[in-house]
Amino acid sequence: MPDLAAPLIAWYRRNARELPWRAPSFGAWGTLVSEFMLQQTPVARVVPHLEAWLGRWPTPATLAGDPPAEAVRQWANLGYPRRALWLHRAAVEIRDRHDGVVPRDVEALLALTGIGDYTARAVAVFAYGDRHPVVDTNTRRVIARAVAGRSQPGSPAKADLVAMNALLPADDTDAAVFNAATMELGAVVCTARAPKCEACPVASMCAWRAAGYPDTGDDRRRQARYEGSDRQTRGAVLKTLRDASTHDVPQDAVIPDWPDAAQRDRAIDSLIADGLLEASGGHLRLPREV
DNA sequence: CATACGTGGAA
DNA sequence: TTTCCAAGTAT
Numbered sequence: 001m002p003d004l005a006a007p008l009i010a011w012y013r014r015n016a017r018e019l020p021w022r023a024p025s026f027g028a029w030g031t032l033v034s035e036f037m038l039q040q041t042p043v044a045r046v047v048p049h050l051e052a053w054l055g056r057w058p059t060p061a062t063l064a065g066d067p068p069a070e071a072v073r074q075w076a077n078l079g080y081p082r083r084a085l086w087l088h089r090a091a092v093e094i095r096d097r098h099d100g101v102v103p104r105d106v107e108a109l110l111a112l113t114g115i116g117d118y119t120a121r122a123v124a125v126f127a128y129g130d131r132h133p134v135v136d137t138n139t140r141r142v143i144a145r146a147v148a149g150r151s152q153p154g155s156p157a158k159a160d161l162v163a164m165n166a167l168l169p170a171d172d173t174d175a176a177v178f179n180a181a182t183m184e185l186g187a188v189v190c191t192a193r194a195p196k197c198e199a200c201p202v203a204s205m206c207a208w209r210a211a212g213y214p215d216t217g218d219d220r221r222r223q224a225r226y227e228g229s230d231r232q233t234r235g236a237v238l239k240t241l242r243d244a245s246t247h248d249v250p251q252d253a254v255i256p257d258w259p260d261a262a263q264r265d266r267a268i269d270s271l272i273a274d275g276l277l278e279a280s281g282g283h284l285r286l287p288r289e290v
Numbered sequence: 291c292a293t294a295c296g297t298g299g300a301a
Numbered sequence: 302t303t304t305c306c307a308a309g310t311a312t
Contacts (some may be wrong), residue, residue, distance in 0.1 A: 038308040045307090046299075079296035079307095086310080116310045136308045155291090156309085183308060192306065193301075223305080226296080235296050274295090 004146060004170045004202050005178045011201035012181030018186070019043065020050060020222025021126070022180075028127035030054055035119045036087045041079055043187070049078055061100045063091040069286030070071035072276060073242050081238055082174050085275055085287070086114025092290055104128045117161065119231065125179055131172045133164035134179040143167075149207035150216040152192070178206060233267040238276060248283040 016022065021034040033053055038044040053074060057063035063071065068088045090112040094102055102123065103109055109120035121132040134167035137153075144153035147163070164182075166177045172191050177180050183269040189196045197203050208214070226232055236255050251268065257263040268284065 021293095035308070038307055040295090040307060041305045042299080077297060079298085082295070083310085108294080114310065117304090118309060122308070134308085137306090138308070187308075221292080224294080225304095227303095231295055231297095238296090270294095 004167060004182075004205065005174065007175050008185060008207075009169075009174060009203045012177060012184055013233040016180070016184055016187075017043075020047060026127075027105075028123060029058070029210060030061055031127040032090070032102050032119075032123050033087065035122045036083050036090075036114060039080070039083060039119070046077065049076065057091075059100060060091040060094040060102065063088060064095040064130065067286075067288050068275075068290060069288055072098050072238070072286050075246055076242065077239075081276060082274055083114060089290065091112040101243065102127065104130065106130075106132060125176045127171055131168065131175040133161050133168055134183070135164050136161045136183055136186075138183045138190070139164060139179075140186075141192065142182050142186045142190050145195075145208035146202055146206045149211045149214075152216070152218045152220065153210065154219045155221075164248070230263065230267055230270070231265050233260075234271055237264070237271060239276065242285060248280070248285045251279070251282055251284050254284060 003167065020026065021031055030050075034046065034050050036169055037050055037053075056074065057066070066088075068085055071084045072081055075081050080083075093112050098108070103112075104124060104127075105158050106120050106124050109115050109123055110117075115123075116275040121134045122136075122229065124130045124136050125132050135156075140153035140156065143160070143163055144150040147167075153160075164179075166179070168176055182282050185200070185202075189200050197206075197209060203209055224231075235257075236258070241249060254268065256263055263289060267275065268279075272279055278287050
């Protein structure tokens with residue numbers, strides 16, 4: 001297997017984008033918040049929200065001290081607002097179980113609400129410098145192409161962690177930079193559509209290129225249509241609550257003209273079930289209690 | 291393990 | 302206009 005690490009590390013040191021979480025001593029809490037926001041949301045949309053968030057809540061304890069409603073409001077239009085709720089819960093767990101310090105251990109990180117295989121290792125590696133494979137969608141695409149000779153990755157699997165682990169340099173710092181470099185390559189060069197192979201530092205050892213860029217198919221499942229979906233309806237309901245000048249809103253006043261009343265009611269019920277809304281006396285509000 | 295879960299920019 | 306895609310996680 002070709003050694004991707006050396007050329008990728010060298011490329012990254014010259015070409016990495018300057019992003020807030022890459023500043024020296026950005027801090028584990030900042031890293032954790034950034035990773036929550038980056039789950040399925042593009043970098044460009046995250047940056048301003050991240051800075052506002054950390055300006056308001058510079059530590060886990062400060063966030064944990066405010067009601068979850070404030071987290072959901074501050075999340076604004078970043079999407080997947082359950083992440084705001086989960087980040088708040090994680091902050092409470094960090095305050096109560098870890099003395100307010102973001103844990104370093106992957107197992108401890110995995111035990112926090114909203115943190116999975118990717119985020120746990122991203123924090124351990126990027127905030128603390130430990131040696132673990134960090135696998136996101138960019139990494140999976142780079143490995144699929146450069147190593148497996150496929151045009152797109154398969155479905156996410158534990159095997160991805162094993163594959164990335166096998167590519168990791170022995171040195172902790174090199175391994176951390178290699179993780180970041182692989183993600184960066186996937187984000188800006190080895191992109192899902194129209195990859196810039198002429199600018200790729202590992203083109204000469206890329207299995208997909210060597211095979212003549214075959215279309216090996218795409219196992220990834222397509223996203224459901226958003227227009228007219230329950231997700232869109234939930235988004236409209238929650239936006240109404242976020243933007244309301246009062247904390248309580250009469251339920252009848254929430255998207256009253258939505259084309260499908262049953263869909264609206266279903267959205268409200270599911271938001272309550274998820275803990276993103278509370279109902280009380282015919283009114284709705286963002287969650288006051290953890 | 292397949293599915294639900296927001297939002298907006300680019301092709 | 303429609304489709305694709307974005308530093309995933311929980312159930």
